[in-house]
Amino acid sequence: MTERGSWPLYEVFVRGKRGLNHVHVGSLHAADAEMALHNARDLYTRRNEGVSIWVVRAEDITASSPAEKDPFFAPSGDKVYRHPTFYAIPEEVPHL
Amino acid sequence: MAATEQELSAVFEQTIAADQRIEPRDWMPEAYRRTLIRQIAQHAHSEIIGMQPEGNWILRAPSLRRKAILLAKVQDEAGHGMYLYAAAETLGVDRAELTEKLIANKQKYSSIFNYPTLSYADVGVIGWLVDGAAICNQVPLCRCSYGPYARAMIRICKEESFHQRQGYELLLAMVNGTEAQREMVQESTNRFWWPSLMMFGPPDGDSPNTRQSMAWRIKRHTNDELRQRFVDMTVPQSEALGVTLPDPDLRWNEERGHYDFGEPDWDEFKAVISGSGPCNAQRLAHRRRAHENGAWVREAARAYAEKQTAKRTGRVAA
Numbered sequence: 043m044t045e046r047g048s049w050p051l052y053e054v055f056v057r058g059k060r061g062l063n064h065v066h067v068g069s070l071h072a073a074d075a076e077m078a079l080h081n082a083r084d085l086y087t088r089r090n091e092g093v094s095i096w097v098v099r100a101e102d103i104t105a106s107s108p109a110e111k112d113p114f115f116a117p118s119g120d121k122v123y124r125h126p127t128f129y130a131i132p133e134e135v136p137h138l
Numbered sequence: 139m140a141a142t143e144q145e146l147s148a149v150f151e152q153t154i155a156a157d158q159r160i161e162p163r164d165w166m167p168e169a170y171r172r173t174l175i176r177q178i179a180q181h182a183h184s185e186i187i188g189m190q191p192e193g194n195w196i197l198r199a200p201s202l203r204r205k206a207i208l209l210a211k212v213q214d215e216a217g218h219g220m221y222l223y224a225a226a227e228t229l230g231v232d233r234a235e236l237t238e239k240l241i242a243n244k245q246k247y248s249s250i251f252n253y254p255t256l257s258y259a260d261v262g263v264i265g266w267l268v269d270g271a272a273i274c275n276q277v278p279l280c281r282c283s284y285g286p287y288a289r290a291m292i293r294i295c296k297e298e299s300f301h302q303r304q305g306y307e308l309l310l311a312m313v314n315g316t317e318a319q320r321e322m323v324q325e326s327t328n329r330f331w332w333p334s335l336m337m338f339g340p341p342d343g344d345s346p347n348t349r350q351s352m353a354w355r356i357k358r359h360t361n362d363e364l365r366q367r368f369v370d371m372t373v374p375q376s377e378a379l380g381v382t383l384p385d386p387d388l389r390w391n392e393e394r395g396h397y398d399f400g401e402p403d404w405d406e407f408k409a410v411i412s413g414s415g416p417c418n419a420q421r422l423a424h425r426r427r428a429h430e431n432g433a434w435v436r437e438a439a440r441a442y443a444e445k446q447t448a449k450r451t452g453r454v455a456a
């Protein structure tokens with residue numbers, strides 16, 4: 043179905059302002075990375091929504107499987123001692 | 139140890155029941171996927187085709203200010219189309235494929251864009267009524283169960299408010315102008331009122347897919363609920379403008395706490411949806427021409443990108 047001129051898919055990440063991470067905002071098609079940046083600017087930052095843009099070919103992204111009960115995330119599931127609330131400290135001890 | 143379809147379906151139903159979002163790589167029923175593809179594609183096509191009626195006036199805008207505003211508005215609609223095609227693509231279809239279906243007349247778009255724009259007042263009335271109706275439809279879609287669609291809608295809704303306000307402001311300027319300008323606004327309202335009410339789709343009794351879409355939380359309200367909400371919101375706005383909405387049955391119903399209003403001409407709606415509206419052929423022909431005329435650009439850009447890649451990798455290898 044893809045015609046001869048069809049362009050690859052890029053995922054777009056935008057830094058909203060200084061001090062924030064780049065956040066995924068959507069995707070678009072472009073012939074190359076430079077065009078993807080220009081299109082991303084026109085498409086996702088028409089109202090000053092960003093100060094910096096990353097584009098990545100969608101096919102270059104490696105992702106975990108999406109299910110929430112994924113065993114991939116099991117290692118962090120049973121390690122309550124990684125959270126500060128795991129530790130009981132007497133109330134009178136300050137600054138802890 | 140693959141999960142059975144039953145187990146997957148149970149997880150899907152739980153996610154929906156908990157009002158959580160379904161994301162692209164989650165398992166979902168085929169019918170859910172199909173419904174979403176159809177709805178999102180139709181929505182994307184509407185944004186793209188929707189550029190034409192207003193685009194018609196860009197070169198004839200009455201001032202530079204109005205021209206800049208209209209240009210920005212039409213550009214937004216292109217953006218909305220792109221957000222939505224991107225959302226549809228997360229369901230496993232290709233944008234080029236959807237465009238092919240649109241220009242082959244195999245997928246629909248909103249009936250409203252098959253009406254002509256005959257005067258500059260139409261730019262104002264479209265912003266006020268058509269974007270107004272779109273907002274009514276779209277705000278609940280921001281909570282749609284499918285994540286990418288909901289996120290696209292949030293983005294779109296933020297931009298729609300500008301569309302509606304610029305339209306209303308244009309109309310305010312006109313009704314405060316000459317008698318001829320006031321007449322233009324009334325005449326345009328007369329043409330666009332009923333087609334705007336049709337934007338919410340057929341009456342609930344005639345909308346067989348609504349129940350399932352609501353169960354899946356794609357839709358949150360029925361067509362008639364949204365239509366009523368739109369009428370209730372719009373009547374005071376029409377009074378502030380001093381225009382008459384062309385419906386002799388329109389009146390406040392104290393008991394219901396809503397406006398009563400007349401029945402749109404559903405035969406006209408069906409005719410326009412199925413291709414015999416005043417501008418269907420023109421809209422599709424224009425879109426087809428734009429697509430075909432752009433083919434060499436898409437091919438050239440692609441060839442250039444391939445050449446650049448070859449050069450780069452060639453240098454690395456050397």
Ligand SMILES: [Fe+2]
Nearest residue numbers: 185214215218
């Ligand atoms: Fe739009």
Ligand SMILES: [Fe+2]
Nearest residue numbers: 215269298301
């Ligand atoms: Fe709009």
